[in-house]
Amino acid sequence: MTRGRLLVGGSVAAALVLVGVYLLAGGASYEPQKAQDPCEPREWRDPGSLQQLAEQFSLSALDGAACQLGVSRETLARALATPEARERFGRRYGIDDEKLARAVRAGLLRAVDDAEAAGALTPLLAGPLRSTLEEIPLDQAIALINDASALLENVEGFFGPAQGVIERFFG
């Protein structure tokens, strides 16, 4: 074999080895993680405090609303952060306030379902909460998604002391 052919052969081998090693090391998939489908169920973390329960509730509500609107949970979270961001979001995706309100309410209802399924809300608390949320105005619904602790504090405050008695009574 001539030196020229050896050089070309060696170069091909070196290039292939480098590309092969980098591919095996995950070079083809080194990119930002993809957002999870908001319509898929997401695991509930065990809430250690009311604040964490509220956060979990908000995340679940975001998932539900994002699923309805066909956007990611992350996009919706940023859109609901400020009125300006909400306006930009509405323009970009062609979503008016009515459609957004329906989606946010649906999201909050899903959050109640998820909380109930995870054992974080009893059926007794979940029922009236659903009725309240079905009629809630958009601004309040958004405020709830952003900070559900006020709602949950009120619910627990209302039912808290009597909860055990009522649950025993209704079986």
Added chain:
Amino acid sequence: MLADSSIVVLALPEIYRELDTSVAGVTWVLVSFNLVMALAAVPAALLARRVGPGRAAAVGLAVFAGAGLACGAAEQLSTLIAARCVQALGGAAAVTAALELLPATVGSERRATVVWAGAGATGAALGPAVGGILTELVSWQSIFLVQVPVALAAAVPILAVARHEMATRVIEQEVRPAGRPHLWANLALAMVSAAIAAALFLLVLLLIEGWRLSPIGAALVVTAMPLAAILGSRLGPHVPDARARAAAGAILVSGGLAGLALLPKAEVALTLPPQLLIGVGLSLVLSALTETALSGRAPQAIHGGWTISARHAGVVIGLLALTPIFTADIEDQRAEAIEAGTAVILDSPVEPLLKLGLARRIAERLEGETGRVPTIGPAFRPLPDDPEDRADVEQLRDELQEQLNRGATHAFSPSFGLGALIGLLALIPIGLARRLDL
């Protein structure tokens, strides 16, 4: 002058920030110089033969120095670009005239070709380090200002040659018609230069703008490429077949660029193996193609002009073709990184109220750096006093940084990949260079 692009590229991120322009805008600091060099190289070589290489080189160096002064004083991008155009005119005259002057100094045209190509390689080797050190320790303006005394110092011995030319008036007798340029070798030179420009330009931007290295840090990293080129230049003489050297070089450059397109992590060390391949490859392919383009062709200055023209045209094509792709990709990846970063924040175990404040500060940084990969570190300062909260916040910061690193690295992948493809396509004219010796 042959090293100009490798010096200036290190200052681009600084110019980009200081003159408040865009990536596409700052690219023209390189594009304008290379475009004018590509257009002016052959006419400058013809002029050098007509007025005498000594005079052409002296005037060229003076113009280059004067325009360098204007570049250093520029406060607007448009002024800088205009000065760069004038600088390239002077550069074209000086570089092509140098090839005409060299045979008399070194003894033969063949030796002159080797010395001339070697000067380009040495310049490229020193370029990134010089550019990085000057940019960081002094300012981006200094990379242009430092060229002024260097060019003037080079002009001093040439003035004697120019005076001798004027006294003897031997120039007109030496003018002879130039043969046709070597089409395939020059075409391959242009394609390989496009790929190499992509490698250097994009790697520097990735290191400084994507991974936030300092200019000196980036300069040290990219110096690996020219150091490998020195290794490659020792390998070349052992292989007499120029076409084999050119093919091997093009394959190595493409392999290295493919490696940069497939970086498995945002780590500086991982850029070294691809740089090693690119460095060895560029040394093999550039010298082999320049030799082929000049071999048996006279006058050397004219054909040297064609090789300069081809190389600089390649750099222009590479930059113009890849910049829009890369700028669009960095915007897409920025959006994806923000999406991934939001997910990291939402899912983080950081205490909700603390998280809310952090999210607001991070969002401000993201909004404030449109078109760039944002720096998020300051959003996390000061860290909370509580050890548990501090650990959670630090974990969140690291995860968020990882998503941004992934976004930044991935944004460069398609451009590096396209550079690799251009390098591979150069194998076509390299293959044709021997069969059709045009």
